[in-house]
Amino acid sequence: MSVLKKILIGLLLLFVIMQFFRPEKNIDSNDSLTTFIKETKPSTKVQNILSKACYDCHSNNTNYLWYNNITPINFWMANHIKEGKDELNFSEWASYSTKRKKHKMEEVYEEVEEKHMPISPYLITHSEANLTDEEIKQLVDWAKEQHNNY
Template identity: 55%
Template sequence: PELQNIFENSCYDCHSNNTEYPWYNNIAPISYWMANHVNEGKEHLNFSEWEKYSLDKKDHLLEEIEEEVVECKMPLLEYTYTHGDAKLTEGQVNDLVEWVKQTRIIYQLGKQPN
């Protein structure tokens, strides 16, 4: 449940089909910028499409998730300005990194020949 909350609060608005747009998204040109930003985010990673990704792609994305959160590149700073609860704590980063490592092991095992 804790990891699910992290993903919902810090990732899903830009990386899923469950984007919750704020009221100011109705104002141009902000709406154009946000639409482009969300579309670009989903091009890189869309959690709503996760099950459709190959094991290799999932493994690569997990590696990128770890790198992005450890280097404080995600969530984007401009996103956390208006979504303060999206900013990851050190503990949340550690939880995500541990989840990534465990999940990558599972995917690596799934790619091994029987």
């Protein structure tokens, strides 16, 4: 057997073994967004935008697609989700101070308005999260209104 074949077989075995090691999934059985929704009162349209473009990475409940079952993709995804939740977690809204809520709403409208959110890697596999100009306006207007309410 040639060296190349041995290397390929070794890599294949490593890949198979890696499939047995997975990060913990970001799935919460509770309706953890209730406080956020009650307090910020997004319209149905804004709620739909938040659901399709924000909650997967910015809440305690991610809707996983098939590719998240493949290691190392699932570790990469888990890292993105962790970073997103560290920056803003709508599920933890009740624990934020008024000052922090005001600042987070400012970040929401700035990041969306500047088209930094949703991030490009997310849009590759979630084309529905690619916001139209009208959706951006609706989300930005709502976030600005919330910012002014704090």
